[in-house]
Amino acid sequence: MSRRIIVVGGGAAGLMAAGQAAEAGAEVVLLEKMAQPGRKIKISGKGRCNITNSAELPDFLARFGRNGRFLRQCFQHFFNQDLIRFFEEWGLATVTERGGRVFPAQGGAGDVVAVLQNWLETLPVSLRPGSRVDELLIEDGCVRGVLCNGQQVLGGAVILAAGGSSYPATGSNGDGCRLAAEAGHSIVPLRPALVPVETDGGLAARLAGLHLRNVGVRLLINGRKQVDAFGELLFMKYGLSGPVILTLSGLIGDALRAGAQVGLLLDMKPALDEQKLDARLLRDFAERRKEPMASVLRGLLPEQMVPVCCAETSLAAERLAGEVTAAERKRLRGWLKSIPFTVTACRGFKEAIITAGGVSLAKVDPRTMQSKLCKGLYLAGELLDVQADTGGYNLQAAFSTGWLAGRSAAAQQRREEENES
Incomplete structure (x- = not known):
C-alpha cells in the first residue's frame, strides 16, 4: 500500500498540514477542489489577513469557550509565536495591532497565501487543483485513500481539512463534515458564525455605511440583559455588522433558534455614565445656547446620525440649544445611551466568517488529530x-x-515503515 499522505483541502489547515507532513519526510498529495488554494485566506481580515493573536495561552483558549481545552496540546506544539516566526523566516514580517491582532506588516492576505505556496514548492508536495473528493476509501476500519474526480487516489493516511460551510464561493460547502460523517463521526449541526444580523424597522438602513469605532452594545434576550460588549460597529441596509456584532452573533443565533426575542441597545457614549453625560449636555447647551440643535449635536455624534437623532428624539434640528427643556434633554440622553434595535435574523453562510458546529471532538485525539474511529484518518x-x-x-x-x-x-507513516522493514 502507498505510504503517501493525502491532504483534502487547500485552506490554512490543509496547506500547513501538507507542508509539515512533507518536512517530516512524507510524500504528500494535496487535493484542492478550487482552481487555486487559499481562497478563503485571501479574503480574511478584509484582505489584510489577521493571522493570529498575541494573547497568552490561557486567554487564547478561553476565546473558544468550553471546547478550547481540546486545542491545548496542538497549541503547545505550534502556537502564535511559532506561526509568526514561520512567516518571518519566509520573508513576511508581521505587526501587532490593537487587541493583539497580528497582521502582515506590508501587503496582505495574498502575500500570506504566496508564502505558503512558495514553501510547498520546495517540498515533496503534489498540489492538484480542481480535485473534488467524493468519498473516503475505508477498509477494515482503516482509511486507504479517497475517490477523487471518479478516480481512486491511494495513500496510507488522509488528512481532512476541507473547511466548514462559510463563504461557499471559496470552496467551503460542508464536504469535509460529510466525509467525516461517512467515516462514523458525529456532526454538531453547522450554522453560520461571526456573521452580521438583520434588524427590523428602517433605522439601520438610514444609517447604512456609517462606521462607529467606539460603541457600547448591550444584548437583551427576552428583555433581560445577557452581556455588554464594546468595539466597532457598521450599519448596513439590512441591519448591523462590524466586529462587536460578529462577536455577539453566536449568542444571538442561539437565542433566535430557541424562539427568543433578541434586542440590542447601542450606547454612543460608553465612557460616560448617565450623570456625566447629563452634565456634558448641560454644559454644551449652555455654552452654545444660541446655536441650533443640529449644530450642537455634531459635537456629540457623527454628522450622518444628527438628523436621525433629531427625528428619533422629536427634537427639531433648528431648535436653539438654550430652549431645550429638562424633559427633552432626558429623552436625548436616554437615546444616546440606549438606541434600540430588534434583531430578526442572522445572515447566512455566504457572509459568515466561520462555521459553528462541525465534527464532534469526542472521537478526535487532541494529541495527534487522528480519528478514534478510523485509523489513518x-x-x-x-x-x-x-x-x-x-x-x-x-x-x-x-x-x-x-x-x-x-x-x-508523517510520524505514524514512518513508524509503520520501520515495523515492516
Whole structure:
C-alpha cells in the first residue's frame, strides 16, 4: 500500500498540514477542489489577513469557550509565536495591532497565501487543483485513500481539512463534515458564525455605511440583559455588522433558534455614565445656547446620525440649544445611551466568517488529530467543532491543528515503515 499522505483541502489547515507532513519526510498529495488554494485566506481580515493573536495561552483558549481545552496540546506544539516566526523566516514580517491582532506588516492576505505556496514548492508536495473528493476509501476500519474526480487516489493516511460551510464561493460547502460523517463521526449541526444580523424597522438602513469605532452594545434576550460588549460597529441596509456584532452573533443565533426575542441597545457614549453625560449636555447647551440643535449635536455624534437623532428624539434640528427643556434633554440622553434595535435574523453562510458546529471532538485525539474511529484518518481546521471570536484566533487554530495533523500523520507513516522493514 502507498505510504503517501493525502491532504483534502487547500485552506490554512490543509496547506500547513501538507507542508509539515512533507518536512517530516512524507510524500504528500494535496487535493484542492478550487482552481487555486487559499481562497478563503485571501479574503480574511478584509484582505489584510489577521493571522493570529498575541494573547497568552490561557486567554487564547478561553476565546473558544468550553471546547478550547481540546486545542491545548496542538497549541503547545505550534502556537502564535511559532506561526509568526514561520512567516518571518519566509520573508513576511508581521505587526501587532490593537487587541493583539497580528497582521502582515506590508501587503496582505495574498502575500500570506504566496508564502505558503512558495514553501510547498520546495517540498515533496503534489498540489492538484480542481480535485473534488467524493468519498473516503475505508477498509477494515482503516482509511486507504479517497475517490477523487471518479478516480481512486491511494495513500496510507488522509488528512481532512476541507473547511466548514462559510463563504461557499471559496470552496467551503460542508464536504469535509460529510466525509467525516461517512467515516462514523458525529456532526454538531453547522450554522453560520461571526456573521452580521438583520434588524427590523428602517433605522439601520438610514444609517447604512456609517462606521462607529467606539460603541457600547448591550444584548437583551427576552428583555433581560445577557452581556455588554464594546468595539466597532457598521450599519448596513439590512441591519448591523462590524466586529462587536460578529462577536455577539453566536449568542444571538442561539437565542433566535430557541424562539427568543433578541434586542440590542447601542450606547454612543460608553465612557460616560448617565450623570456625566447629563452634565456634558448641560454644559454644551449652555455654552452654545444660541446655536441650533443640529449644530450642537455634531459635537456629540457623527454628522450622518444628527438628523436621525433629531427625528428619533422629536427634537427639531433648528431648535436653539438654550430652549431645550429638562424633559427633552432626558429623552436625548436616554437615546444616546440606549438606541434600540430588534434583531430578526442572522445572515447566512455566504457572509459568515466561520462555521459553528462541525465534527464532534469526542472521537478526535487532541494529541495527534487522528480519528478514534478510523485509523489513518486525521481531521484539522474549520471542520472541527471549535470556534472563537474575531481577532486571529480561528486562523491560528486552523494552522495549529493542521501542523499537528501533518506531523502526526508523517510520524505514524514512518513508524509503520520501520515495523515492516
